[in-house]
Each structure stands twice: as structure tokens, then as C-alpha cells.
Amino acid sequence: LANKMAVKSSIIFKNMQKMGIVIAKNQIIDKHTAKIISEAMGHKVIMHVDNALEISLMKDRDINIGNKKIRAPVVTIMGHVDHGKTSLLDYIRSTKIVSKEAGGITQHIGAYHVSTPNGIITFLDTPGHAAFTAMRARGASVTDIVVLIVAADDGIMPQTIEAIRHAQSAQVPIIVAINKVDKVGINIEKIKKELMKYAIISEDYGGENIFVSISAKTGFGIDELLAAILLQAEMLELKAEYDCMASGIVIESFLDKGCGPIATVLVNEGTLKIGDIVICGLEYGKIKAIRNEFCYHVFTAGPSIPVEILGLSGIPSTGDLFTVVRDEKKAREVALYRQSKFRDKKLSFNKKTNIENLFHGIDDAKKISILNIILKTDMQGSLEAIKDSLEKLSNKFVLINIISSGVGAITESDATLCLASLAIIIGFNVRADSLAKRIIETERLDVRYYSVIYDVINDIKKSISGLLKPVY
Numbered sequence: 489l490a491n492k493m494a495v496k497s498s499i500i501f502k503n504m505q506k507m508g509i510v511i512a513k514n515q516i517i518d519k520h521t522a523k524i525i526s527e528a529m530g531h532k533v534i535m536h537v538d539n540a541l542e543i544s545l546m547k548d549r550d551i552n553i554g555n556k557k558i559r560a561p562v563v564t565i566m567g568h569v570d571h572g573k574t575s576l577l578d579y580i581r582s583t584k585i586v587s588k589e590a591g592g593i594t595q596h597i598g599a600y601h602v603s604t605p606n607g608i609i610t611f612l613d614t615p616g617h618a619a620f621t622a623m624r625a626r627g628a629s630v631t632d633i634v635v636l637i638v639a640a641d642d643g644i645m646p647q648t649i650e651a652i653r654h655a656q657s658a659q660v661p662i663i664v665a666i667n668k669v670d671k672v673g674i675n676i677e678k679i680k681k682e683l684m685k686y687a688i689i690s691e692d693y694g695g696e697n698i699f700v701s702i703s704a705k706t707g708f709g710i711d712e713l714l715a716a717i718l719l720q721a722e723m724l725e726l727k728a729e730y731d732c733m734a735s736g737i738v739i740e741s742f743l744d745k746g747c748g749p750i751a752t753v754l755v756n757e758g759t760l761k762i763g764d765i766v767i768c769g770l771e772y773g774k775i776k777a778i779r780n781e782f783c784y785h786v787f788t789a790g791p792s793i794p795v796e797i798l799g800l801s802g803i804p805s806t807g808d809l810f811t812v813v814r815d816e817k818k819a820r821e822v823a824l825y826r827q828s829k830f831r832d833k834k835l836s837f838n839k840k841t842n843i844e845n846l847f848h849g850i851d852d853a854k855k856i857s858i859l860n861i862i863l864k865t866d867m868q869g870s871l872e873a874i875k876d877s878l879e880k881l882s883n884k885f886v887l888i889n890i891i892s893s894g895v896g897a898i899t900e901s902d903a904t905l906c907l908a909s910l911a912i913i914i915g916f917n918v919r920a921d922s923l924a925k926r927i928i929e930t931e932r933l934d935v936r937y938y939s940v941i942y943d944v945i946n947d948i949k950k951s952i953s954g955l956l957k958p959v960y
């Protein structure tokens with residue numbers, strides 16, 4: 489633990505004493521205690537599915553705690569295809585970003601930020617939920633607010649519902665932007681009423697979701713939308729440390745022929761500077777250059793401001809976390825260690841999830857185990873029947889939580905939701921489509937196919953009583 493936090497073990501002992509945890513010198517502590525101690529010492533701890541602890545090296549964190557300042561909200565735009573996600577991102581980009589130097593053209597780097605009279609907003613500029621869930625799957629929550637775009641002439645469509653589920657399962661507040669209001673013969677009230685079925689309730693119906701009518705084509709309502717985002721952000725009280733070594737997340741990355749690996753990152757805490765040494769996923773490096781959306785070189789990047797960084801040893805993945813450390817040699821060691829662990833993990837042909845280890849997802853507050861299920865069936869009738877029977881299996885120790893259900897094939901969206909929320913997928917008389925198959929195979933998701941309702945219920949029942957052996 490001392491190694492991971494890059495401190496002397498005596499310092500850990502001292503901190504433990506302060507917290508009233510007293511142990512003998514070589515006594516083993518469990519992971520929960522390790523987590524509590526590390527967090528109390530100002531480190532960020534992520535507990536992985538395989539129970540491995542990832543402790544980010546943030547030596548300076550504890551010194552600066554309590555010195556947080558407001559940061560810009562990070563927004564993802566989601567919604568059904570053709571409802572105007574790209575148009576909205578393009579409209580905001582082209583009208584609201586004013587380059588400080590003449591002739592500055594924004595480059596696509598995966599995110600951009602705009603300054604409005606009320607504050608700065610950062611948009612992830614990969615529309616849709618693929619990037620959103622890819623990041624969540626890695627345990628990173630980069631989005632503060634989701635703007636759900638619904639075309640007024642089309643209404644609630646399947647991907648609208650998927651987007652709602654993704655945002656709700658990530659517990660990210662949703663602002664609804666009703667788009668294409670420049671068209672004639674549209675009915676906004678109908679959309680509002682329909683969204684209530686999905687627990688999206690507008691303020692005029694007594695709910696908490698902000699609704700804004702917009703046109704991504706004419707620009708109508710866009711200023712109101714930006715103001716609404718900042719209002720929502722204010723309620724969230726988004727704050728970050730500015731004055732410490734930076735940590736954050738990778739939004740995009742690629743290999744540039746001339747410059748080598750380039751990653752777009754978003755700083756969560758601290759300020760990133762040229763010359764900083766970073767550990768970034770399986771890579772490490774000394775930052776050679778920092779560039780903003782205009783491809784202009786800058787010296788630093790603070791919280792919520794997207795920048796490209798140059799100088800990494802390789803290309804990190806979207807959703808990888810990065811942390812600035814002091815010692816380049818240590819950074820290299822950590823990266824190499826992670827690479828070897830990653831190879832080991834790839835070799836051991838374990839499923840990412842299976843019912844047994846999913847049940848470890850214990851809700852500490854309620855002291856019950858939770859099994860998240862995504863259910864896909866061929867017909868509405870079987871969907872209702874299976875859903876009802878499964879939910880009835882919940883008891884005071886186990887909660888069967890159907891996070892998403894629907895009629896039709898298992899899609900890419902089901903697979904990414906499964907990955908992000910540590911669920912299993914049950915396919916009843918349906919199969920996975922080719923995109924979903926790719927994710928299921930590479931991530932080794934737990935997907936179970938059935939054609940008899942009794943078998944579904946029985947399998948889950950058995951696994952609840954711990955009888956079912958993991959299927960590899």
C-alpha cells in the first residue's frame with residue numbers, strides 16, 4: 489500500500505493510528521480498510537471487478553483539500569439518430585467559440601469548450617452514448633450533465649429510451665432539448681407527457697428536469713439551452729482543486745506520424761503543465777506539448793478544459809485515467825507493471841462478469857447483494873412474464889434489478905450498458921447482433937440464451953442460492 493501511494497510505511501501507520509486503526513507490523517489488512525486509509529490520505533481509489541485496488545498517485549492531494557474552486561460542467565449530447573446531435577454540437581461550436589487569434593479553426597479533438605456570459609461549458613463532441621458508456625465501463629465518470637435531444641417531429645424513439653437508461657444508470661442529470669421546433673405541426677406537450685413514463689418530468693409537471701425548445705438549424709433557443717446547462721451545473725456545485733498535480737481522463741487518442749502518440753485529456757483535478765510526468769493507463773511519459781482545440785500550444789490546462797497532450801510512450805484507451813507523478817522512473821515502473829498485469833489478465837480466460845462475482849456487488853448501505861440484469865426477448869408477452877417472475881425472486885438478501893428490458897436482438901447498446909453497469913444479459917429467443925457480439929466477445933460479457941421461461945427463472949433462482957457454477 490505504501491508503495492502504491494509512494495510514501496513510507498511509517499506514514500501509513502501514523503495515519504492509521506490517527507483513525508484509530510491499530511495493527512501489528514506484518515498484519516494483513518483487508519481491501520476495504522486499505523481503501524478507507526488511502527482515501528483518508530487524499531488518494532483516489534478504484535476497486536475493480538476483480539477486487540484489485542487501483543490507487544492513483546496523488547501525493548499532493550491531501551495538502552490541498554478544502555481549497556476547491558468552481559469548474560466547468562462537462563456535457564454529453566445523447567438522443568436518437570437524426571434527432572440533431574451533430575447539428576447541435578456544430579452549431580454551438582461554430583457560433584459560440586471565438587478564437588483569440590484570427591483565423592483559428594477548431595480541430596476535432598473529442599471535446600471543446602465554450603465561454604458564455606454565465607460561464608464555461610465543455611462538450612464531449614462524440615455524439616451518442618458509445619463514448620459515454622466506454623468511459624463508464626472503465627469506472628470513469630466524465631459527464632456531469634446529459635443533454636437528451638428529442639426531435640419534435642419524431643418524438644420518443646428507441647435510442648431516446650436507451651440514452652435515458654444510460655444517463656439514469658450513471659445517475660447523471662438530464663436536460664431535455666426538444667429540437668427542430670422550427671418545423672410546423674409539432675406537439676411538444678405530447679413529448680413531455682410521454683417522457684414522464686421514463687421518469688423524465690418537466691418542471692411545469694412538478695418534476696426536476698429542465699426542458700428547452702431549440703432549433704439546431706436556426707439557432708433558436710440555443711442560448712437558453714446553454715443557460716439551462718449552467719443553471720443545472722450550479723445546482724450540482726461542481727468544484728475541483730486547481731492547485732495540485734493533475735489527474736484526469738483520456739477522451740480520445742491516436743498515433744500521429746510526426747508527433748507520436750497524442751491523447752485528448754480532460755483534467756478532473758489540478759493543473760497539467762508541460763514537463764509533467766504522467767502515468768496514463770498502460771502508458772507513461774513526460775509531457776512535451778499541450779495543445780487546445782485550435783491546435784495552439786498552451787503551457788497549462790486546468791479542470792474541465794480539454795487538451796491534447798504529446799509525449800506518451802504509447803496510445804492510451806478512451807476512458808483511461810491519467811495521473812501526474814513526481815518520478816519518471818516510478819512512472820515507467822508502474823506502466824510496465826500494469827502492462828504485465830494486463831497481459832496476464834488477457835491470458836487468463838476469465839469472463840468479465842459471471843453471476844457469482846456479480847453478486848459481490850453488495851450495496852453496503854442496505855447490506856444486500858444486487859444482480860443487474862438486461863433482458864431482451866422476442867415478444868412483449870414473454871418480456872412481461874419473465875420480468876415479473878425475475879423481480880419476484882428478490883428477497884431481503886438479494887435484489888434482482890432489471891436495469892433495462894426490451895423486445896428485439898441484443899444490440900451494441902445493451903452490451904455497453906452491460907459492461908458499464910456490471911450486469912448480465914438474458915436473451916430469450918433472441919441473439920446478439922454482430923456489433924454486440926464483438927463487444928461480448930472482447931469483453932467476455934456474461935450473456936445467457938434461453939428458449940424456455942422456466943429455465944430462465946430456475947437458473948437465476950439456483951444462482952441466488954449459490955448452486956449455479958460459473959459458466960466459462
Ligand code: GDP
Pocket residue numbers: 567568569570571572573574575576615667668669670671702703704705706
Ligand atoms: P444526429 O444523427 O442526431 O447527429 O442528427 P443530425 O445532426 O445529423 O441531424 C439530422 C438531420 O436533421 C439533418 O438533416 C439536419 O440538417 C436536420 N436537423 C437537425 N436539427 C434540425 C432543426 O433544428 N431543424 C430542422 N428543420 N432540421 C434539423
